[in-house]
Amino acid sequence: MIIARNLLERWIAPIVFAVAVSSLNPAQAAEISVTNASPFQGETIELTATPGESEAPPSTVTFNKQTYKLFPKSDASEGKQLVSLIAIPADIKPGKYQVLVGDSKIDLAVKAAKFPIQYLTLPKSKDNFLMSPGEEEGIAAAKATVSNKRMWTGVFTVPSKYATSSKFGMKRVVNGKLLDDYFHSGLDFRAPAGTPIVSCAPGKVVLVGLKWRLHGNCVAVDHGQGVISIYIHMTSVGVKVGQEVEAGQKLGTVGSTGRASGPHLHWSLYVNNVATNPQPWIAVPNSKAWLAKSSAAE
Ligand SMILES: [Zn+2]
Numbered sequence: 001m002i003i004a005r006n007l008l009e010r011w012i013a014p015i016v017f018a019v020a021v022s023s024l025n026p027a028q029a030a031e032i033s034v035t036n037a038s039p040f041q042g043e044t045i046e047l048t049a050t051p052g053e054s055e056a057p058p059s060t061v062t063f064n065k066q067t068y069k070l071f072p073k074s075d076a077s078e079g080k081q082l083v084s085l086i087a088i089p090a091d092i093k094p095g096k097y098q099v100l101v102g103d104s105k106i107d108l109a110v111k112a113a114k115f116p117i118q119y120l121t122l123p124k125s126k127d128n129f130l131m132s133p134g135e136e137e138g139i140a141a142a143k144a145t146v147s148n149k150r151m152w153t154g155v156f157t158v159p160s161k162y163a164t165s166s167k168f169g170m171k172r173v174v175n176g177k178l179l180d181d182y183f184h185s186g187l188d189f190r191a192p193a194g195t196p197i198v199s200c201a202p203g204k205v206v207l208v209g210l211k212w213r214l215h216g217n218c219v220a221v222d223h224g225q226g227v228i229s230i231y232i233h234m235t236s237v238g239v240k241v242g243q244e245v246e247a248g249q250k251l252g253t254v255g256s257t258g259r260a261s262g263p264h265l266h267w268s269l270y271v272n273n274v275a276t277n278p279q280p281w282i283a284v285p286n287s288k289a290w291l292a293k294s295s296a297a298e
Helices: 002-024 135-143
Strands: 031-034 044-050 060-063 066-069 082-087 095-101 104-110 117-120 171-174 187-189 196-198 203-212 216-224 227-234 250-253 265-271 274-276
Touching: 031 095, 031 104, 044 095, 044 104, 060 082, 066 082, 082 265, 082 274, 135 203, 135 216, 135 227, 203 227, 216 250, 227 250
Parallel strands: 117 171
Antiparallel strands: 031 044, 044 082, 060 066, 060 095, 095 104, 187 265, 196 250, 203 216, 216 227, 227 265, 265 274
16 A cells, blocks of 8 residues: 555656646746836736747736737737737726736736816706617627727827817716716817817727717727727717728717717727726827837738
Protein backbone atom coordinates (compact mmCIF):
# COMPACT_ATOMS: atom_id res chain seq x y z
CA MET A 1 0.00 0.00 0.00
CA ILE A 2 2.84 2.35 0.87
CA ILE A 3 4.53 1.71 -2.44
CA ALA A 4 1.30 2.37 -4.27
CA ARG A 5 0.81 5.74 -2.55
CA ASN A 6 4.36 6.79 -3.34
CA LEU A 7 3.81 5.89 -6.95
CA LEU A 8 0.61 7.87 -7.00
CA GLU A 9 2.33 10.91 -5.49
CA ARG A 10 5.12 10.64 -8.01
CA TRP A 11 2.54 10.73 -10.76
CA ILE A 12 0.52 13.58 -9.31
CA ALA A 13 3.42 15.85 -8.44
CA PRO A 14 4.76 16.28 -12.01
CA ILE A 15 1.24 16.84 -13.35
CA VAL A 16 0.49 19.61 -10.86
CA PHE A 17 3.88 21.16 -11.57
CA ALA A 18 3.27 21.12 -15.33
CA VAL A 19 -0.09 22.89 -14.94
CA ALA A 20 1.47 25.56 -12.74
CA VAL A 21 4.27 26.15 -15.24
CA SER A 22 1.92 26.44 -18.20
CA SER A 23 -0.20 29.16 -16.56
CA LEU A 24 2.90 31.06 -15.45
CA ASN A 25 4.74 30.76 -18.74
CA PRO A 26 4.66 34.23 -20.33
CA ALA A 27 4.85 32.74 -23.84
CA GLN A 28 1.46 31.13 -23.22
CA ALA A 29 -0.52 34.10 -21.94
CA ALA A 30 -1.55 37.25 -23.78
CA GLU A 31 0.38 40.39 -22.97
CA ILE A 32 -2.10 43.21 -22.31
CA SER A 33 -1.83 46.95 -21.98
CA VAL A 34 -4.28 49.86 -21.68
CA THR A 35 -4.04 53.49 -22.77
CA ASN A 36 -4.78 54.65 -19.20
CA ALA A 37 -4.72 52.43 -16.11
CA SER A 38 -6.12 55.26 -13.90
CA PRO A 39 -9.18 56.42 -15.87
CA PHE A 40 -11.92 58.69 -14.59
CA GLN A 41 -15.54 57.54 -14.34
CA GLY A 42 -17.05 58.05 -17.80
CA GLU A 43 -13.74 57.76 -19.65
CA THR A 44 -13.00 55.29 -22.48
CA ILE A 45 -9.71 53.40 -22.61
CA GLU A 46 -8.34 51.10 -25.26
CA LEU A 47 -6.94 47.69 -24.40
CA THR A 48 -4.35 46.01 -26.62
CA ALA A 49 -3.67 42.28 -26.32
CA THR A 50 -0.70 40.49 -27.87
CA PRO A 51 -1.47 36.77 -27.78
CA GLY A 52 1.19 34.36 -26.43
CA GLU A 53 3.14 32.41 -29.07
CA SER A 54 1.47 29.04 -28.59
CA GLU A 55 -1.87 30.39 -27.39
CA ALA A 56 -5.07 30.48 -29.40
CA PRO A 57 -5.81 34.24 -29.76
CA PRO A 58 -8.24 35.43 -27.07
CA SER A 59 -11.56 36.72 -28.38
CA THR A 60 -12.99 38.64 -25.44
CA VAL A 61 -12.19 41.03 -22.59
CA THR A 62 -13.99 40.92 -19.24
CA PHE A 63 -14.42 44.03 -17.11
CA ASN A 64 -17.02 44.89 -14.47
CA LYS A 65 -18.90 41.60 -15.09
CA GLN A 66 -19.32 42.48 -18.78
CA THR A 67 -17.65 40.73 -21.72
CA TYR A 68 -16.50 42.68 -24.75
CA LYS A 69 -15.24 41.52 -28.13
CA LEU A 70 -11.60 41.87 -29.21
CA PHE A 71 -10.91 42.99 -32.79
CA PRO A 72 -7.75 42.49 -34.84
CA LYS A 73 -5.65 45.56 -35.52
CA SER A 74 -5.52 46.05 -39.27
CA ASP A 75 -2.09 47.68 -39.41
CA ALA A 76 0.31 44.95 -40.67
CA SER A 77 3.14 46.25 -38.48
CA GLU A 78 1.04 45.53 -35.41
CA GLY A 79 1.23 41.78 -36.08
CA LYS A 80 -1.59 39.84 -34.55
CA GLN A 81 -2.46 42.37 -31.87
CA LEU A 82 -6.07 42.67 -30.79
CA VAL A 83 -7.91 45.73 -29.48
CA SER A 84 -11.05 46.54 -27.52
CA LEU A 85 -12.52 49.78 -26.24
CA ILE A 86 -13.63 49.79 -22.62
CA ALA A 87 -15.96 52.52 -21.37
CA ILE A 88 -15.70 53.09 -17.63
CA PRO A 89 -19.32 53.63 -16.49
CA ALA A 90 -20.05 57.09 -15.08
CA ASP A 91 -21.77 55.51 -12.07
CA ILE A 92 -19.20 52.81 -11.26
CA LYS A 93 -17.72 53.02 -7.74
CA PRO A 94 -14.23 54.54 -7.85
CA GLY A 95 -11.50 52.05 -6.87
CA LYS A 96 -9.58 49.01 -8.07
CA TYR A 97 -10.86 46.79 -10.89
CA GLN A 98 -9.36 44.00 -12.96
CA VAL A 99 -9.59 43.58 -16.70
CA LEU A 100 -9.23 39.95 -17.80
CA VAL A 101 -8.12 38.55 -21.15
CA GLY A 102 -7.85 34.76 -20.95
CA ASP A 103 -5.33 34.02 -18.17
CA SER A 104 -3.93 37.55 -18.25
CA LYS A 105 -5.14 40.49 -16.23
CA ILE A 106 -4.41 44.15 -15.72
CA ASP A 107 -5.39 46.38 -12.80
CA LEU A 108 -7.34 49.61 -13.20
CA ALA A 109 -7.66 52.32 -10.56
CA VAL A 110 -10.88 54.18 -11.44
CA LYS A 111 -10.89 57.81 -10.25
CA ALA A 112 -13.96 59.82 -9.20
CA ALA A 113 -14.98 62.32 -11.88
CA LYS A 114 -16.88 64.64 -9.49
CA PHE A 115 -19.82 65.34 -11.81
CA PRO A 116 -21.71 68.56 -10.94
CA ILE A 117 -25.42 68.89 -10.17
CA GLN A 118 -27.72 70.70 -12.58
CA TYR A 119 -31.08 72.31 -11.72
CA LEU A 120 -33.78 72.16 -14.38
CA THR A 121 -37.40 73.10 -14.73
CA LEU A 122 -39.66 71.10 -17.03
CA PRO A 123 -43.33 71.65 -17.84
CA LYS A 124 -45.47 69.14 -15.90
CA SER A 125 -46.49 67.37 -19.11
CA LYS A 126 -42.84 66.50 -19.86
CA ASP A 127 -41.68 65.75 -16.30
CA ASN A 128 -41.65 61.96 -16.71
CA PHE A 129 -39.63 59.27 -18.40
CA LEU A 130 -42.55 57.58 -20.16
CA MET A 131 -41.70 56.16 -23.55
CA SER A 132 -43.66 55.45 -26.73
CA PRO A 133 -44.37 51.89 -27.87
CA GLY A 134 -41.15 50.46 -29.33
CA GLU A 135 -39.01 53.36 -28.09
CA GLU A 136 -37.17 51.55 -25.29
CA GLU A 137 -36.50 48.51 -27.47
CA GLY A 138 -35.36 50.64 -30.42
CA ILE A 139 -32.87 52.62 -28.35
CA ALA A 140 -31.64 49.48 -26.54
CA ALA A 141 -31.02 47.64 -29.82
CA ALA A 142 -29.14 50.62 -31.31
CA LYS A 143 -26.90 50.97 -28.23
CA ALA A 144 -26.09 47.25 -28.25
CA THR A 145 -24.91 47.21 -31.89
CA VAL A 146 -21.39 45.82 -32.29
CA SER A 147 -20.10 45.60 -35.87
CA ASN A 148 -16.57 44.48 -36.74
CA LYS A 149 -15.20 47.31 -38.86
CA ARG A 150 -13.86 50.43 -37.14
CA MET A 151 -15.06 53.15 -39.50
CA TRP A 152 -13.40 56.21 -37.98
CA THR A 153 -9.87 57.51 -37.74
CA GLY A 154 -8.78 60.46 -35.65
CA VAL A 155 -10.79 62.90 -33.61
CA PHE A 156 -14.58 63.00 -33.97
CA THR A 157 -16.38 65.91 -35.63
CA VAL A 158 -18.41 68.15 -33.29
CA PRO A 159 -22.08 67.48 -34.24
CA SER A 160 -23.26 71.09 -33.72
CA LYS A 161 -21.31 74.31 -34.09
CA TYR A 162 -23.02 75.83 -31.04
CA ALA A 163 -21.63 75.94 -27.51
CA THR A 164 -22.18 73.05 -25.14
CA SER A 165 -24.49 73.47 -22.17
CA SER A 166 -25.05 70.35 -20.01
CA LYS A 167 -21.91 68.25 -19.68
CA PHE A 168 -21.78 64.48 -19.50
CA GLY A 169 -22.30 62.84 -16.11
CA MET A 170 -24.28 65.64 -14.41
CA LYS A 171 -26.73 64.66 -11.71
CA ARG A 172 -30.03 66.48 -12.09
CA VAL A 173 -32.57 68.16 -9.86
CA VAL A 174 -35.75 68.52 -11.95
CA ASN A 175 -38.57 70.67 -10.61
CA GLY A 176 -36.87 70.57 -7.19
CA LYS A 177 -36.42 66.79 -7.03
CA LEU A 178 -33.07 64.96 -7.29
CA LEU A 179 -33.29 62.14 -9.85
CA ASP A 180 -32.04 58.92 -8.28
CA ASP A 181 -29.90 56.58 -10.38
CA TYR A 182 -29.67 59.21 -13.07
CA PHE A 183 -26.74 60.92 -14.75
CA HIS A 184 -26.69 62.97 -17.93
CA SER A 185 -25.71 60.39 -20.54
CA GLY A 186 -24.47 62.77 -23.23
CA LEU A 187 -23.36 66.27 -24.10
CA ASP A 188 -25.88 69.04 -24.82
CA PHE A 189 -25.39 71.85 -27.34
CA ARG A 190 -27.35 75.08 -26.88
CA ALA A 191 -28.30 75.24 -30.55
CA PRO A 192 -31.29 77.09 -32.02
CA ALA A 193 -34.12 75.04 -33.54
CA GLY A 194 -33.55 74.24 -37.20
CA THR A 195 -29.74 74.42 -37.13
CA PRO A 196 -27.86 71.44 -38.62
CA ILE A 197 -26.81 68.32 -36.74
CA VAL A 198 -23.97 66.42 -38.39
CA SER A 199 -22.58 62.92 -37.89
CA CYS A 200 -19.59 62.89 -35.54
CA ALA A 201 -17.80 60.19 -37.55
CA PRO A 202 -18.26 57.90 -40.54
CA GLY A 203 -20.80 55.17 -39.96
CA LYS A 204 -24.10 53.58 -40.79
CA VAL A 205 -27.52 54.78 -39.58
CA VAL A 206 -28.98 52.03 -37.38
CA LEU A 207 -31.99 53.85 -35.95
CA VAL A 208 -34.43 56.61 -36.87
CA GLY A 209 -37.05 57.22 -34.19
CA LEU A 210 -39.93 59.58 -34.92
CA LYS A 211 -42.19 61.43 -32.46
CA TRP A 212 -41.00 59.38 -29.49
CA ARG A 213 -42.12 60.69 -26.10
CA LEU A 214 -38.68 60.69 -24.45
CA HIS A 215 -36.16 60.93 -27.30
CA GLY A 216 -38.42 62.83 -29.72
CA ASN A 217 -37.12 62.52 -33.28
CA CYS A 218 -33.76 60.78 -33.07
CA VAL A 219 -30.98 59.10 -35.04
CA ALA A 220 -28.35 56.51 -34.05
CA VAL A 221 -25.20 55.88 -36.09
CA ASP A 222 -22.97 52.79 -35.79
CA HIS A 223 -19.26 53.66 -36.12
CA GLY A 224 -18.04 50.08 -35.64
CA GLN A 225 -16.48 48.00 -32.86
CA GLY A 226 -19.21 48.88 -30.39
CA VAL A 227 -19.16 52.68 -30.83
CA ILE A 228 -22.61 54.22 -31.41
CA SER A 229 -23.61 57.90 -31.50
CA ILE A 230 -27.17 59.02 -30.75
CA TYR A 231 -28.72 62.42 -31.57
CA ILE A 232 -32.02 63.29 -29.91
CA HIS A 233 -34.78 65.96 -29.70
CA MET A 234 -34.44 66.70 -33.46
CA THR A 235 -36.96 68.82 -35.44
CA SER A 236 -36.32 66.97 -38.68
CA VAL A 237 -34.45 63.83 -39.73
CA GLY A 238 -32.82 63.65 -43.17
CA VAL A 239 -31.36 60.13 -43.18
CA LYS A 240 -32.71 56.57 -43.40
CA VAL A 241 -31.86 53.35 -41.56
CA GLY A 242 -29.08 51.51 -43.41
CA GLN A 243 -27.68 54.68 -44.97
CA GLU A 244 -23.91 55.18 -44.78
CA VAL A 245 -22.82 58.63 -43.62
CA GLU A 246 -19.54 60.53 -43.58
CA ALA A 247 -18.16 62.55 -40.70
CA GLY A 248 -19.79 65.99 -40.90
CA GLN A 249 -22.72 64.80 -43.04
CA LYS A 250 -26.05 66.36 -42.08
CA LEU A 251 -28.39 64.01 -40.20
CA GLY A 252 -31.16 66.51 -39.53
CA THR A 253 -31.91 69.62 -37.51
CA VAL A 254 -32.00 70.69 -33.86
CA GLY A 255 -35.32 70.78 -32.02
CA SER A 256 -37.06 70.22 -28.71
CA THR A 257 -39.05 67.08 -29.49
CA GLY A 258 -39.44 64.53 -26.68
CA ARG A 259 -38.42 65.28 -23.09
CA ALA A 260 -36.70 68.63 -23.65
CA SER A 261 -37.06 71.96 -21.88
CA GLY A 262 -36.15 73.88 -25.05
CA PRO A 263 -34.32 73.53 -28.39
CA HIS A 264 -30.93 71.82 -28.01
CA LEU A 265 -28.99 68.86 -29.33
CA HIS A 266 -28.44 65.99 -26.93
CA TRP A 267 -25.57 63.88 -28.27
CA SER A 268 -24.62 60.59 -26.65
CA LEU A 269 -21.78 58.20 -27.36
CA TYR A 270 -22.01 54.56 -26.35
CA VAL A 271 -19.11 52.11 -26.25
CA ASN A 272 -20.21 48.49 -25.95
CA ASN A 273 -23.57 49.68 -24.62
CA VAL A 274 -22.04 51.93 -21.93
CA ALA A 275 -22.57 55.71 -22.09
CA THR A 276 -19.20 57.43 -22.29
CA ASN A 277 -18.07 61.04 -21.98
CA PRO A 278 -18.01 62.37 -25.57
CA GLN A 279 -15.73 65.31 -24.66
CA PRO A 280 -12.35 63.54 -25.12
CA TRP A 281 -13.49 62.20 -28.51
CA ILE A 282 -13.85 65.75 -29.92
CA ALA A 283 -10.98 67.30 -27.96
CA VAL A 284 -7.31 67.83 -28.73
CA PRO A 285 -6.09 65.84 -31.74
CA ASN A 286 -3.87 62.87 -30.88
CA SER A 287 -4.90 63.04 -27.24
CA LYS A 288 -5.85 59.37 -27.18
CA ALA A 289 -4.21 56.39 -28.82
CA TRP A 290 -7.42 55.01 -30.28
CA LEU A 291 -8.28 58.35 -31.82
CA ALA A 292 -4.84 59.04 -33.22
CA LYS A 293 -4.32 55.76 -34.99
CA SER A 294 -6.13 54.12 -37.84
CA SER A 295 -6.90 50.60 -36.79
CA ALA A 296 -9.86 49.74 -38.95
CA ALA A 297 -10.40 46.01 -38.83
CA GLU A 298 -11.71 44.34 -41.97
ZN1 LIG B 1 -28.96 66.07 -22.79
